[in-house]
Amino acid sequence: MKPSARMQAAIELLDEIIASSREGGAAADTVIARYFKSRRYAGSKDRRAVRELVYRAIRRSGERPASGRAAMLGLADAAPELAALFDGSPHGPAPADAEEEPALASAAPDWLRDQFDPLIDDAELAAMLGRAPLDLRVNRLEGSRDEALVAFPEAERARLSPIGLRLPDGFQVEATDAWRTGLVEVQDEGSQLLSLACRAEAGMTVLDLCAGAGGKTLALAAEMGDRGRIVAADTDRARLSRMVPRLERAGVSIVETRLLDPGRERAALADLGGTADIVLVDAPCSGTGTWRRNPELRWRLTPERLDRLVSLQARLLDIAAELLRPGGHLVYAVCSLLEAEGRGQAAAFAGRHSGFVSEVPDMAGGRRSGEGALLSPAHDGTDGFFVARWRAPC
Numbered sequence: 001m002k003p004s005a006r007m008q009a010a011i012e013l014l015d016e017i018i019a020s021s022r023e024g025g026a027a028a029d030t031v032i033a034r035y036f037k038s039r040r041y042a043g044s045k046d047r048r049a050v051r052e053l054v055y056r057a058i059r060r061s062g063e064r065p066a067s068g069r070a071a072m073l074g075l076a077d078a079a080p081e082l083a084a085l086f087d088g089s090p091h092g093p094a095p096a097d098a099e100e101e102p103a104l105a106s107a108a109p110d111w112l113r114d115q116f117d118p119l120i121d122d123a124e125l126a127a128m129l130g131r132a133p134l135d136l137r138v139n140r141l142e143g144s145r146d147e148a149l150v151a152f153p154e155a156e157r158a159r160l161s162p163i164g165l166r167l168p169d170g171f172q173v174e175a176t177d178a179w180r181t182g183l184v185e186v187q188d189e190g191s192q193l194l195s196l197a198c199r200a201e202a203g204m205t206v207l208d209l210c211a212g213a214g215g216k217t218l219a220l221a222a223e224m225g226d227r228g229r230i231v232a233a234d235t236d237r238a239r240l241s242r243m244v245p246r247l248e249r250a251g252v253s254i255v256e257t258r259l260l261d262p263g264r265e266r267a268a269l270a271d272l273g274g275t276a277d278i279v280l281v282d283a284p285c286s287g288t289g290t291w292r293r294n295p296e297l298r299w300r301l302t303p304e305r306l307d308r309l310v311s312l313q314a315r316l317l318d319i320a321a322e323l324l325r326p327g328g329h330l331v332y333a334v335c336s337l338l339e340a341e342g343r344g345q346a347a348a349f350a351g352r353h354s355g356f357v358s359e360v361p362d363m364a365g366g367r368r369s370g371e372g373a374l375l376s377p378a379h380d381g382t383d384g385f386f387v388a389r390w391r392a393p394c
């Protein structure tokens with residue numbers, strides 16, 4: 001493909017990604033994969049170059065752009081080599097018209113700018129749009145970090161997580177024996193740190209209330225030495241089923257998955273009432289802490305959606321509180337850097353449950369934020385997370 005044809009492909013893809021974000025459809029990565037499936041003429045270099053252009057344009061636009069062309073014209077504003085590709089050639093984009101309005105550059109949508117945790121400044125906002133590193137968690141059930149370093153000589157030890165490794169960009173982890181045999185899992189260092197902050201131990205009963213495909217479940221099972229019981233619950237059948245092969249690969253046997261009906265979680269979890277040593281609520285959230293990986297999430301969030309998420313988080317926290325044994329621990333986590341989902345949510349919980357004692361999570365890295373702690377891309381080099389921890393009344 002000629003450079004101008006790559007530019008046209010990026011514009012078409014952006015149109016699809018914009019529509020998908022408006023309609024709650026597939027994520028950008030999925031849209032890109034589908035696009036190239038039906039365009040076999042595009043070689044791997046073309047795909048890489050188009051993808052790179054698409055993500056540069058997404059990162060530049062905090063607000064959802066009017067069109068792919070507007071997004072690309074905005075990007076081309078400060079890049080003459082890109083502007084030159086609007087050349088009207090047969091497969092390239094038409095020349096820019098003086099009347100056309102390029103998309104404006106911004107880090108976040110306007111309505112969201114004053115909603116961040118007070119610790120999030122302009123440097124943090126910029127880092128939230130950088131590139132995420134490739135992190136691995138070493139599965140202590142299968143070996144040590146030193147053993148994993150032998151398997152991955154190109155890796156370095158993670159700065160904060162004692163079970164983390166950091167690999168160069170683009171490394172094909174899933175093609176390695178170490179991954180196939182369960183010695184490592186791909187997991188952001190922040191997720192590792194908050195899993196460790198749960199302080200799960202062998203023999204405990206642990207409920208992972210929003211377990212998804214099991215990223216934290218696997219980490220908790222390893223901390224427990226695969227001894228005790230973990231109930232991994234979620235309302236999403238597809239995610240829960242993706243956990244099963246991961247458990248097998250990691251050599252984990254103590255996890256039972258449980259599919260919940262949205263709105264009827266209490267009934268499905270009633271047998272655990274008053275028995276759990278730890279309940280982890282890794283709640284559904286805005287994902288603002290993962291913009292490095294999914295920058296188009298900025299185009300999907302609305303004030304109404306944020307309100308719905310905050311209510312759901314509060315409801316899940318209240319359910320979790322009923323399932324703990326006296327003196328058990330509740331851990332709340334969100335991959336969000338918004339105040340309402342983080343310290344605001346934690347303060348509201350504390351107001352509703354005065355018997356619960358707040359314990360600032362014992363975690364490498366992070367900064368105190370209200371009742372909890374905040375991990376962030378600029379300060380910690382991790383995805384953004386808010387984590388809070390309480391002890392249930394005895």
Ligand SMILES: C[S@@+](CC[C@H](N)C(=O)[O-])C[C@H]1O[C@@H](n2cnc3c(N)ncnc32)[C@H](O)[C@@H]1O
Nearest residue numbers: 209210211212214215216234235236282283284
């Ligand atoms: C942040 S993700 C969890 C990620 C997962 N813990 C991990 O480490 O990979 C939030 C999860 O909450 C689930 N969820 C949404 N509503 C829920 C509900 N009412 N009860 C339980 N889980 C719910 C979503 O399906 C999603 O998998």
